[in-house]
Amino acid sequence: MHLAARYVALALVLLGLVLSSGCSGGAHPSNKVIVSGSTTILPIAEQTAEAFMKANPDTQVLVSGLGSSAGIEAVSAGTADIGTSSRDLKPEEAKLGLVDTPIAYDGIAVIVSPDNPVTGLSTAQLRDIFTGKIKNWREVGGDDRAIDLVNRDEASGTREAFSKIVMGKTAHFAPSAAVLPGTGQVRDVVARAAGAIGYISAGFVEPRFTNVRVKALAVDGVAPTKKSIATNQYPIGRTLHFFTKGQPTGLTKRYIDYVLSSAVQKGVVVDAGFIPIAEGGTR
Amino acid sequence: MSDQSTSPARGTLQLVSRSTYVREWLLKSLFFACAFMFVLAVALIFVFVGFKAWPIVTDYGLGKFITGTVWSSGSNSFGILPLLVGSLLVTLGALGLGTPLAVGTAVFLSEVASPRMRAVVRPAVELLAGIPSVVYGFFGIILLRSIVSRFTGTLGFGAFTAWVVLAIMIVPTIAALSEDALRSIPEGIREASFAMGATEWQTIYKVVVPAAKIGIIDAIILGMGRAIGETMAVLMVVGNAPVFPKGIFAPLSTMTSQIVMDLPYAVGLHRTALFAMAAMLFIFSMLLVATVRLLSRLRD
Numbered sequence: 001m002h003l004a005a006r007y008v009a010l011a012l013v014l015l016g017l018v019l020s021s022g023c024s025g026g027a028h029p030s031n032k033v034i035v036s037g038s039t040t041i042l043p044i045a046e047q048t049a050e051a052f053m054k055a056n057p058d059t060q061v062l063v064s065g066l067g068s069s070a071g072i073e074a075v076s077a078g079t080a081d082i083g084t085s086s087r088d089l090k091p092e093e094a095k096l097g098l099v100d101t102p103i104a105y106d107g108i109a110v111i112v113s114p115d116n117p118v119t120g121l122s123t124a125q126l127r128d129i130f131t132g133k134i135k136n137w138r139e140v141g142g143d144d145r146a147i148d149l150v151n152r153d154e155a156s157g158t159r160e161a162f163s164k165i166v167m168g169k170t171a172h173f174a175p176s177a178a179v180l181p182g183t184g185q186v187r188d189v190v191a192r193a194a195g196a197i198g199y200i201s202a203g204f205v206e207p208r209f210t211n212v213r214v215k216a217l218a219v220d221g222v223a224p225t226k227k228s229i230a231t232n233q234y235p236i237g238r239t240l241h242f243f244t245k246g247q248p249t250g251l252t253k254r255y256i257d258y259v260l261s262s263a264v265q266k267g268v269v270v271d272a273g274f275i276p277i278a279e280g281g282t283r
Numbered sequence: 284m285s286d287q288s289t290s291p292a293r294g295t296l297q298l299v300s301r302s303t304y305v306r307e308w309l310l311k312s313l314f315f316a317c318a319f320m321f322v323l324a325v326a327l328i329f330v331f332v333g334f335k336a337w338p339i340v341t342d343y344g345l346g347k348f349i350t351g352t353v354w355s356s357g358s359n360s361f362g363i364l365p366l367l368v369g370s371l372l373v374t375l376g377a378l379g380l381g382t383p384l385a386v387g388t389a390v391f392l393s394e395v396a397s398p399r400m401r402a403v404v405r406p407a408v409e410l411l412a413g414i415p416s417v418v419y420g421f422f423g424i425i426l427l428r429s430i431v432s433r434f435t436g437t438l439g440f441g442a443f444t445a446w447v448v449l450a451i452m453i454v455p456t457i458a459a460l461s462e463d464a465l466r467s468i469p470e471g472i473r474e475a476s477f478a479m480g481a482t483e484w485q486t487i488y489k490v491v492v493p494a495a496k497i498g499i500i501d502a503i504i505l506g507m508g509r510a511i512g513e514t515m516a517v518l519m520v521v522g523n524a525p526v527f528p529k530g531i532f533a534p535l536s537t538m539t540s541q542i543v544m545d546l547p548y549a550v551g552l553h554r555t556a557l558f559a560m561a562a563m564l565f566i567f568s569m570l571l572v573a574t575v576r577l578l579s580r581l582r583d
Binding site for chain 1: 424
């Protein structure tokens with residue numbers, strides 16, 4: 001269904017492009033905003049687009065999730081009004097004249113059982129644990145107990161982000177790790193197994209619909225708090241961006257302002273497990 | 284049709300009216316169509332899966348596919364040996380656990396139980412067969428996995444957990460078919476045994492069970508078919524790590540569960556490899572069915 005939604009969105013975007021280019025030399029009609037890019041941001045973009053269109057009946061916000069790179073490319077080529085991205089601009093993209101509007105922060109927490117005496121790990125230790133080089137908690141200052149890895153499936157965005165930030169380009173996840181298809185399952189399994197370690201979006205560490213607890217580890221000495229994630233001190237975090245070509249104007253600006261409004265930030269953004277931009281302060 | 288209906292005189296139905304003859308012919312054709320559709324569906328599925336899987340032979344190499352030990356879409360390596368071993372380990376273990384239980388149940392139902400006892404136990408076994416496999420998986424992941432995890436200090440995913448869940452799932456199949464085999468043994472054989480002074484127990488294990496041997500083996504093979512093809516319940520309790528497991532309490536993966544895990548995002552060669560794995564499963568079940576047919580010929 002998700003995939004189908006993406007295809008429909010893509011088709012709408014293409015249709016929008018054809019229609020708008022037919023109008024007036026490539027400029028979009030002023031009642032339409034095309035949003036393209038990150039799949040991580042897709043839930044926020046879709047929900048806000050729906051609400052925005054309901055509040056402004058004569059407007060259209062077309063959302064598609066094709067990946068952050070595709071979004072950045074689309075907005076710099078002028079085929080989208082907003083390019084959404086869950087990564088920062090690469091050096092070669094910095095010259096494209098894109099204006100960055102951060103819309104939320106996201107952190108990935110490394111979790112263990114509450115019974116595990118270990119309270120923190122370095123990024124290097126994390127990498128060695130998830131490649132399978134470190135096999136016992138004793139090696140990182142814990143009990144003499146085998147480490148049981150809990151990984152996510154390859155379709156997971158959380159896995160991709162964790163892999164990018166912690167594993168880098170050369171390290172690979174140990175294939176003997178258990179692979180679970182959802183954040184909830186990872187949380188549930190890690191909470192009850194003394195030797196387990198896994199990772200989930202930081203918004204899910206605190207129990208919401210259950211009283212089962214997990215412990216989030218400090219990484220490189222920094223605990224994954226809202227503050228530390230928002231200020232980029234916590235290493236496994238990222239900013240979610242809206243990129244526009246030049247300063248946003250007109251309807252595009254109205255839509256971005258709506259996403260940044262406290263109703264959306266405290267509602268949709270928090271519900272999606274992300275951290276509102278206001279809680280970050282200055283970076 | 285006109286050809287046959289104009290010359291009914293030669294058929295065996297020449298004594299009935301022409302409309303009855305036509306009706307008979309139509310019904311026969313209908314039943315033939317039903318059966319034929321089934322055969323057609325199987326053939327189409329086989330052709331489709333085979334067609335989609337074929338590039339694994341031309342683009343990847345069948346040897347590398349079957350004997351390769353690394354399954355990783357990230358590095359474009361699709362060796363299914365760990366998954367093959369996983370499937371066999373899970374299936375054989377489940378049979379090992381489930382068979383004694385199932386045959387014991389069948390003997391009890393057929394030889395020992397009073398009619399009133401049968402009336403309670405039999406529906407219970409039949410009910411087990413009707414429970415959707417995802418329910419077994421739920422039971423496995425929520426209850427069984429936590430218990431295994433607590434006693435072993437591991438995650439609780441692995442072959443052992445899958446064995447227990449699958450054993451419960453295949454018991455009804457094996458028990459029902461074994462009971463049929465046991466009940467098909469003529470009463471006279473039991474009476475002859477009792478007449479020789481054998482006790483009830485001696486009659487069961489020296490006479491009745493050996494006589495029903497081939498039927499029971501049939502039942503076990505069909506149970507094996509159920510176990511090797513089971514997906515949802517297995518997926519939920521094995522942990523889905525495509526490696527040779529380091530023990531019966533370590534995560535592993537099977538062919539069926541890996542197909543389900545990978546299908547949502549597999550493209551290109553990866554997708555082909557999944558279809559090739561499906562073709563392997565197809566061939567496995569054909570072999571099992573062939574074995575059953577061979578055995579029943581032996582029995583006759």
